[in-house]
Amino acid sequence: MNFYALSSLVNGLSATALGILVYFRSTRNPKHLTYGMFCLTVSLWSYASFAWHYTDSREFAFLFTRLLMAGAILIPITYLHHILVSLDQLDKHRLLLKIGYALSGFFLLTNCTSYFIADLQPELSFKYWPKPGPAFHLFLVWFVSYAVYAIYLITTEYRRATGLQRNQYLYLLIGSLIGYGGGATNFPLWYGIAVPPDGTILVSVYTALVAYTIIRFRLMDITVVIHKGVAYGLLLAAIFIPVYLTSAASQRVSLYSAPPLFAGTLLFACGLWVFLKNPRALTNVTFGLTCSAASIWLFSFFLSYSATDETEARFWGKCVYVGVVYLPALVYHFCASLLHRRTHKRLIVSNYLISTVFLLLIPTPYLVNNQYHYFWGYYPATGILHPVFLLYFGAIGGLSLYQLYHGYHVTKVHSPTEAARLKYVFWAFAIGYLASLDFVQSYGHEFYPIGYVLTCVFVLIVTSAIVKFQLMGGALMPATPKMLPYLQALGLVPFYAVVLLLIRLFTGSMHYLLAGILLATFLAFAGVLAGLQKRIEKTIERVLFRQRYDAYETLIEFSKAMVTILDLSALNSTIMDTLARVLGIEKISVFLLDKERNQYSLAAAHGLDFDEMKTVTFSSSARLPQHLARTRSIVLLEELRQDRDDPSEQAVIDTLQVLHAELCIPLVNKDRLIGFFNFGKRASRSMYSEADLALLTTLAQNAAVALDNAMLYEDLRRSRLLMRRTDRLRSLETIAGGFAHEIRNPLTSIKTFVQLAPERKHDDEFIEHFSQIVHEDVLRIERLIQEILDYARYMEPKFSLENLNDIVISCLYFVEVKAESKNIAVEKDFIRTLPSIMLDRQQIKQVLLNLLINAMEAMGDRGGRLAVRTRGLSKPDGDFWIQIEVQDTGPGIAPADLDHIFDPFYTTKHHSEEREGTGLGLTIVHQIVQEHHGYIEVESQPGRGTTFFINLPIRQPEDLFARERMEHEKTDSVGR
Numbered sequence: 010m011n012f013y014a015l016s017s018l019v020n021g022l023s024a025t026a027l028g029i030l031v032y033f034r035s036t037r038n039p040k041h042l043t044y045g046m047f048c049l050t051v052s053l054w055s056y057a058s059f060a061w062h063y064t065d066s067r068e069f070a071f072l073f074t075r076l077l078m079a080g081a082i083l084i085p086i087t088y089l090h091h092i093l094v095s096l097d098q099l100d101k102h103r104l105l106l107k108i109g110y111a112l113s114g115f116f117l118l119t120n121c122t123s124y125f126i127a128d129l130q131p132e133l134s135f136k137y138w139p140k141p142g143p144a145f146h147l148f149l150v151w152f153v154s155y156a157v158y159a160i161y162l163i164t165t166e167y168r169r170a171t172g173l174q175r176n177q178y179l180y181l182l183i184g185s186l187i188g189y190g191g192g193a194t195n196f197p198l199w200y201g202i203a204v205p206p207d208g209t210i211l212v213s214v215y216t217a218l219v220a221y222t223i224i225r226f227r228l229m230d231i232t233v234v235i236h237k238g239v240a241y242g243l244l245l246a247a248i249f250i251p252v253y254l255t256s257a258a259s260q261r262v263s264l265y266s267a268p269p270l271f272a273g274t275l276l277f278a279c280g281l282w283v284f285l286k287n288p289r290a291l292t293n294v295t296f297g298l299t300c301s302a303a304s305i306w307l308f309s310f311f312l313s314y315s316a317t318d319e320t321e322a323r324f325w326g327k328c329v330y331v332g333v334v335y336l337p338a339l340v341y342h343f344c345a346s347l348l349h350r351r352t353h354k355r356l357i358v359s360n361y362l363i364s365t366v367f368l369l370l371i372p373t374p375y376l377v378n379n380q381y382h383y384f385w386g387y388y389p390a391t392g393i394l395h396p397v398f399l400l401y402f403g404a405i406g407g408l409s410l411y412q413l414y415h416g417y418h419v420t421k422v423h424s425p426t427e428a429a430r431l432k433y434v435f436w437a438f439a440i441g442y443l444a445s446l447d448f449v450q451s452y453g454h455e456f457y458p459i460g461y462v463l464t465c466v467f468v469l470i471v472t473s474a475i476v477k478f479q480l481m482g483g484a485l486m487p488a489t490p491k492m493l494p495y496l497q498a499l500g501l502v503p504f505y506a507v508v509l510l511l512i513r514l515f516t517g518s519m520h521y522l523l524a525g526i527l528l529a530t531f532l533a534f535a536g537v538l539a540g541l542q543k544r545i546e547k548t549i550e551r552v553l554f555r556q557r558y559d560a561y562e563t564l565i566e567f568s569k570a571m572v573t574i575l576d577l578s579a580l581n582s583t584i585m586d587t588l589a590r591v592l593g594i595e596k597i598s599v600f601l602l603d604k605e606r607n608q609y610s611l612a613a614a615h616g617l618d619f620d621e622m623k624t625v626t627f628s629s630s631a632r633l634p635q636h637l638a639r640t641r642s643i644v645l646l647e648e649l650r651q652d653r654d655d656p657s658e659q660a661v662i663d664t665l666q667v668l669h670a671e672l673c674i675p676l677v678n679k680d681r682l683i684g685f686f687n688f689g690k691r692a693s694r695s696m697y698s699e700a701d702l703a704l705l706t707t708l709a710q711n712a713a714v715a716l717d718n719a720m721l722y723e724d725l726r727r728s729r730l731l732m733r734r735t736d737r738l739r740s741l742e743t744i745a746g747g748f749a750h751e752i753r754n755p756l757t758s759i760k761t762f763v764q765l766a767p768e769r770k771h772d773d774e775f776i777e778h779f780s781q782i783v784h785e786d787v788l789r790i791e792r793l794i795q796e797i798l799d800y801a802r803y804m805e806p807k808f809s810l811e812n813l814n815d816i817v818i819s820c821l822y823f824v825e826v827k828a829e830s831k832n833i834a835v836e837k838d839f840i841r842t843l844p845s846i847m848l849d850r851q852q853i854k855q856v857l858l859n860l861l862i863n864a865m866e867a868m869g870d871r872g873g874r875l876a877v878r879t880r881g882l883s884k885p886d887g888d889f890w891i892q893i894e895v896q897d898t899g900p901g902i903a904p905a906d907l908d909h910i911f912d913p914f915y916t917t918k919h920h921s922e923e924r925e926g927t928g929l930g931l932t933i934v935h936q937i938v939q940e941h942h943g944y945i946e947v948e949s950q951p952g953r954g955t956t957f958f959i960n961l962p963i964r965q966p967e968d969l970f971a972r973e974r975m976e977h978e979k980t981d982s983v984g985r
Contacts (some may be wrong), residue, residue: 015063016210021055022271024048026469033544039099043091050087051212054080058209061137070129070137075120080141082148084192085109085155089871090184092159095181096565114153119144132198132204141199148194152459168932171671171690176698200253242950245312265385265457267316272461276300279468295343296471298609302339303464305332310458315385326380327371334367334398337405344409347434348416362403368396383455391451399448406442412439425438432473439469532786577719584712588688589615592701596669598622601716602629603683607686609634617669617687625667632660637675640680643702644673672697674705675711683717707813810845812881813891813961820857821877828865832872840878843891846963852937859934860957861897867899867955872899882960890943893959902949910947911935 035041054077061073086109093099093106119125124144132138141149148629160493163185167178191211287293309328316322345353370376370392379394412618413435421428444460444467527641585597596616600609609627611619627634636644636658638659646665649658665673670687677683686709688697697705768778821835864875878894902910911931938945942962949955 010874013206013209014059015053017059017062018267018271019210021052021059022214024051026465029051029466030046030469039094040091043094047084047087047091050080050083052080053077054084055212058734062135065136071126074126074129074137074139078120082113082120085152086113087158089155089159091259092181096162098162100931109155116144116148116151132201133203135198138198142204145199153591156185160189188348220226231618266311269307269314269461270311272465273304273311275465276307276468277304280304291346292343295339295346299336299339299343300468302332302335305329306529307461307464310461313388316387319380319387323380323389326387327377329389330377331368331373333402334371335361335364337366337402337409341405341412344412348412348431362514363401366741367401367779370394381450381453381455382390383457385457388450390453406445408636410438410442411437420546435642437467437470440470464572481674487540575719577612577716577723578875580715580719585613585615588708592689593692594690595692596687598668598670598687599676599716600683600687601676601720608947618772622668629663631664632683633664633673634682636661637673637685641677641682642674643675643706645697646671672702672705675715676709677716678713683713683720686712697984755790759786770867783895798886807851808847811850811853812845812846812892813843813848814839814841816850817857817877817879817893818854820854820861824858824861824865828875831865831868831870833865833868834872834874836874836876837878838876840881843879843881844963846891848941848961848962853941856934856937856959857895860959864895864897864899864955868897869899873954889963891961891963893961894956895959896954896956898954901951901953901955902947903951907947907949911945 025048028045028051032041032045033050054827057073057080061070061077064070064073066952089102090106091110093102099106119142122142122144124142124749125148126139126145127142128140129137130140160182163178163182165176167182170178188211191208191686194204195206196209198206225588244877247373277300280297284293284297306329309325313322313325314328316325338357341353341360342357345357350905365374373392375392375394376398378393379388382388413431417428417435418433440463447458447460450456450458493709512777528861581599584599588594589597594615595612598614598617601611601612602608603610607629609629609631611623611625614622629635629862644661644665645661649665651660665671665687668687669689671690672688674684674686674688676685686705688705689699766776817839818837821837861877868875874897876894876896880892880894882890882892884890911934935945938959938961943960946958946960947955949957
């Protein structure tokens with residue numbers, strides 16, 4: 010088989026398979042219908058071209074040339090028809106389309122005369138190449154005009170479109186240029202120009218790309234196609250190239266033996282691909298083994314058809330049944346795994362045992378006896394037990410189909426989607442089992458076997474179902490870790506047998522050691538290729554698409570870092586800015602759940618009017634939140650628009666348009682929809698590729714955790730603020746008593762001055778002296794009032810350099826009056842040389858007042874001693890700290906309570922004579938001290954009293970929050 014015949018055959022097979030696949034995916038869709046018509050014309054042209062390359066008869070050459078040109082005549086008009094439907098421009102171009110079909114009919118009529126094909130002459134290596142008649146020149150002008158106009162329409166729409174549609178049109182445009190560019194290499198030889206038609210094979214690329222645009226809504230970005238295509242192309246080459254090199258070297262390929270070879274290669278590739286998609290799923294394993302068995306059957310037929318020696322043909326005829334005998338068992342096992350039937354284990358094992366018995370009968374004349382010699386080659390004849398095998402083959406096949414049919418009826422009530430999938434697979438198996446018609450030739454009926462075609466259709470359909478519909482069955486008979494090495498070793502046996510047979514084919518003898526060496530080499534090479542494929546993808550992406558690679562790396566690092574940000578506003582702002590900059594998104598918004606109002610409100614926005622968008626809210630029962638909560642998957646506006654069969658999604662489409670969103674990603678954490686991201690168009694007008702969507706989904710998962718934590722932290726911060734405000738009110742009673750005592754003396758002096766001033770108004774010395782005293786007393790009252798106001802009015806923490814002794818003294822001013830009334834002696838011992846430290850004055854006052862009031866309440870009316878001391882501490886690491894000691898002589902704290910006194914709402918004041926404790930005072934004390942990077946200790950002896958030690962570090966302002974600033978800068982650097 011020469012290259013040009015092979016190219017035509019590949020074009021025909023790919024066009025046929027893709028046309029059937031696309032058409033039957035949606036038979037009522039005009040896009041699918043017109044694409045099927047186009048594939049039909051390509052198939053006609055390709056198959057006729059294949060036959061034309063093989064014929065030696067001038068008459069047949071004329072016949073096949075006219076047939077291939079019939080297909081070529083219909084290609085431009087069916088192509089334009091498909092493009093007009095795809096672009097929704099059919100109504101505008103109906104007249105052009107009618108003219109095109111009329112001209113096609115005219116050229117088809119002239120194709121039967123010498124006005125179209127004038128003669129056949131030798132050109133280059135071709136024995137019969139057509140020469141143009143007068144009508145062919147007109148056809149060529151018409152062909153080019155319609156093709157160029159169709160490409161012009163695609164280009165125009167591509168420039169206008171954005172996102173997903175833009176990428177779809179890009180695929181159509183690239184495919185059209187490749188396909189027509191390759192097909193155009195057929196025309197120069199018509200006019201004697203020595204340009205070989207080497208581009209014919211590129212037509213398959215076009216049909217595949219167009220099929221991809223129709224079937225896939227969420228297309229891969231073209232850059233992803235490039236780097237993945239190169240990597241996977243290398244692996245496919247490792248499968249296909251050895252097969253074709255072997256056939257070329259042995260010169261065994263003929264017109265009749267080629268189809269089984271290609272079909273076997275396709276089946277093996279599909280089986281390997283499905284297996285590698287999920288090697289641990291039993292569905293994938295059994296399907297892969299089924300494809301392998303069918304591949305052995307077809308490869309053996311290829312060798313049998315092309316054998317010239319009767320003995321060799323007999324050997325390969327028996328090898329045919331090595332794969333065939335296991336097909337019933339494997340197919341049934343696959344169906345059982347697909348349906349999750351765990352009760353059929355015995356029948357599965359029995360099927361494998363029966364298949365093994367028939368395998369042992371292959372060397373004997375009971376299953377295969379002698380052979381027939383037909384026009385296409387040798388074919389194995391049946392033995393005496395072959396009808397028994399046919400009975401087994403039909404019974405297990407029928408049972409497998411029945412299981413699928415029964416599963417369909419059981420599931421269609423409660424799971425229509427699953428039922429549709431099973432129906433899909435049922436018809437695929439029904440088509441595949443028609444390949445058993447190839448047994449008829451074994452009984453002496455001579456017609457060319459076509460089972461390979463039906464088998465290919467079956468395998469392609471099931472492969473599509475497994476990959477596209479995710480028919481991944483659970484493990485029916487899971488392999489334990491101990492059994493895994495034995496199963497892997499067992500799996501190498503058929504591969505070893507294939508290598509051994511190939512050696513016998515080329516050398517005429519068995520070389521067992523050589524077969525083992527070659528198999529080990531192949532396994533090592535395959536392992537290297539598997540690792541190499543990932544490295545190639547990474548390298549190509551890094552070299553050719555450096556900007557995308559760097560952007561993804563940045564987002565991955567940011568995704569990990571953002572969970573450390575607890576400030577909700579800062580987190581939202583960082584997410585918005587980073588995504589907008591790295592991915593080039595023009596408009597972004599995030600809506601978060603308001604638990605109190607049970608609605609989703611705008612939390613942050615980029616590229617949108619925040620005040621305008623803030624009025625947009627969604628209740629939890631709104632269509633968009635409900636859709637996201639139900640599906641928990643990304644929503645693409647373009648996909649919803651194309652899903653015209655579901656009118657209920659129109660509300661979601663309208664909502665996304667209001668939000669200026671092309672893409673919506675839910676934020677789900679702990680099985681709750683806490684919000685959702687909305688992403689608008691990208692500045693580059695490019696679509697969101699599969700890689701973009703995968704990355705954004707992962708980022709959204711991390712963002713959901715981070716945002717949920719930030720919202721919880723915000724709630725906690727508000728709760729702490731409320732607790733501290735409530736705790737301050739508790740201290741105001743004591744402060745009020747101290748304040749009344751403190752202003753009594755200043756008010757007395759002011760009152761005296763007011764009383765004596767009228768009588769001694771002429772006494773300048775008196776007036777001057779008392780005016781100074783009154784002025785100082787008024788300032789003292791103002792300072793006391795300001796202290797109370799500052800304490801009662803909570804403000805955001807304000808750190809400044811303060812003298813700790815002054816703060817302690819100001820707190821004692823307010824409690825000494827109450828202490829005196831309770832007969833409590835206050836002792837003070839302050840180290841006057843303590844340095845000033847960074848702290849929040851009002852917060853530290855709250856800590857001290859809490860401890861002082863608690864101490865007085867603990868001693869009660871019995872009196873006692875309250876000691877307050879300050880001192881400096883030198884730590885082993887060289888750091889200097891300041892310690893405040895508050896000691897009382899009360900009843901002490903029981904050992905069982907000592908470990909819980911800082912727990913929220915834990916109190917020992919339930920029987921207090923003055924008030925019932927809330928259990929929050931010491932919790933707040935502990936929180937404030939921790940926020941100052943300090944710690945608090947307590948010592949207590951029941952019956953003797955309690956001592957609290959407040960320890961605060963001495964640090965400069967730049968050192969106090971060094972850790973927070975470092976963490977913030979680390980997080981911020983990712984978002985820059």
